[in-house]
Amino acid sequence: MKSVSLAVIGGGPAGLSAAIAAAQAGVRVTLLDEAPSPGGQLRSRVAPVDRPDGGTVPADQLARELVEQATSAGAKIMSDARVWAIFPDRVLAIEHGERSWLLHADRVVVATGSIDIPVPFPGWTLPGVLTARAVQELLHVHCVLPGRRFAVVGSGLVADAIAEEVLSAGGEVVTRVEPREMIEHGSVEGDMGVVALIVGDVRVAVDTVVIAAGRQPDAQLALMAGCATTFDPEHCAWAPARDGLLQTTVPGMFVAGDAVAPRDVPVAMAEGRVAGLAAAASLGDPADEALATALASLQAASARAGTPTERLPAATRGILCRCEGVNAEAVRQAIAAGALTVNDVKRRTRSGMGLCQGTFCLPQIARLLQQEAGIEGTLAPMTSRPPARPISLAVLAATEL
């Protein structure tokens, strides 16, 4: 089996910062990123980001700088490389270019980032309903404005930012609706694509609806690795539990950045640096001073970062699980019939069994469990099993061991 000292999963600001810190400390680093080029959320942002040491920088320039620093420090960056499983003892399964292989890593930094918080309402599966990240990818990576008349389902700065980006690309933002309102009373109408957004008696003709309700941690791989998680009942999100040096309950495995709690770029970078240095230290490079400085920067960045998004109500109408086409009513019936966990609901309804592996339905199932079954405390996460990404059986069967 191939091996490496440190494997970093994810090439966003956290992952790149971890790779830079560890590589500069002399550790042999391989960074695996599933996108065609590294940068993560920096690839699809236009708004300048704050530098950890003050001042601002365009997001794409920051991405280039981080990639340059990582490669010149000796880190190997692999784009278009999907980690489709993490097995015990930090064995990663990687798929890249129609090939699959196992990689043993002495240390792992999971920096898998965040995904858009799903906001289900009747019609949200129609073509023309897009996540905020999708709109940003289309605008800034592919240079395509996906619609003409937009509705933004979102609140706060996230919604402001995406509305601004649509406007400056020449789109029209005709209405803006709070996610809560959309879940409770809203819907989208259309046959082969969005034609109108309806809230109560008000019908607005739009061709595109952007869901911009904030981000949730993407902890799927950390869960698969067996990391214990904490459940946030406010936002119905699971995040890996960590010690002061960002190490999870799985020895040698660290988690940094949005994958734990989506904040901002400076926090992600500071966390990445701490995780990279802590991984290096545990491999025998006792860079105590650098680590202390990194921890202090992290504390400062965290204090400046914004507060998380509001609590959303449970969706009781329309499809919840997009992959398997399971509607809210079916999930409510499963709960009424005795389901008490997300795994229970999954077994009874198939929700969460599709190709996205619950990415876009789990928070809503958790909310329904809270509301319908009266569960107030911790909910166990859905069991995370390989493959984390769709992989062809031919490639999987030919995995190099």
Added chain:
Amino acid sequence: MIAHDAIIPRNRTNVNRVRHGPSGMTRSVGIAKRLDQCLDESTSLRAVTFKFDGCQVIGYDGEPVAVALLVAGFRAFARAADPASARGGFCFTGRCADCLVIVDGQPDQRACLVPVREGMHVETQADLGCWLHEQSCEDGA
């Protein structure tokens, strides 16, 4: 017809003149459009043609199939588990599996990830591998 290696302008909403999609396909030409400015230097400006359910579509070499289809006016290029439910891209980052299509005979390909290549055959897929073959294209495929 545009030569395969022609350099075409960024704003090419009207470049594709195929107006009639396969039956059941609504072609919403002009909803999505190319922007004049482009920040990504890595995107090739080489126009290539590929087939979608028999219809000729022009895209940029290497851009995701879903992006080329969107600009060509095919918003509803995929189908969900519920066969009546039209889908297009939702997350455009390979996570949601709303955009599954058949590419060169291989089902379950995520259109938001698969790069456009000259001569590629893309087909609508219903559910998990049930193929739709009801397409007809006036321009002759």
